[in-house]
Amino acid sequence: MKIIRGLSLVCLAAACGTALAQGTVYKSVGPDGSVTYSDKPDSKAKKIELPPTTTVPAAKAPAADTSAGERQPPDARKPVQDRAELETRLAEEEAKLEAARKELAEQEGMRLGPEARNYQKYLDRVQPYRDEVARQEQVVEDLRKQMSQ
Secondary structure, eight states: OHHHHHHHHHHHHHHHHHHHHHTEEEEEEOTTSOEEEESSOOTTOEEEEOOOOOOOOOOOOOOOOOTTOSOOOHHHHSOOOSHHHHHHHHHHHHHHHHHHHHHHHHHHTOOOGGGGTOHHHHHHHHHHHHHHHHHHHHHHHHHHHHHHO
8 A cells, every 4th residue: 555655756856847847737536535636637537737947057166276276385476576586585495495304314313112013103193294295395396386487
């Protein structure tokens, strides 16, 4: 019995879905009391007028903000006016890179307490130092590209 009701509801949804486009649905009641909905008239069916379907146009999605360009470290985005200033900044960033590499080497050279048995804890502790070296390398590379232009 539940299967028949479920099937009836599916049929009703399908019939109403197609009928919504036309706006007319026919309802008929069988001898056993079952209700059938259709978009085609039957001799015992009653016509049911459906209200017009309201449609609303979809809102346009905002355009993606491309003004920032590629993701670069903040230091690399600052425009540099002359070559002397660019060389000075490059020397400063290379010094920062060497300091970051030195700090990474120190951190990689030691294992703290539980890190002796749990290598993942060691990797988690050292990862920020590796990220800083990679960031500084990117800044230096970007400055060198600017100098070559």
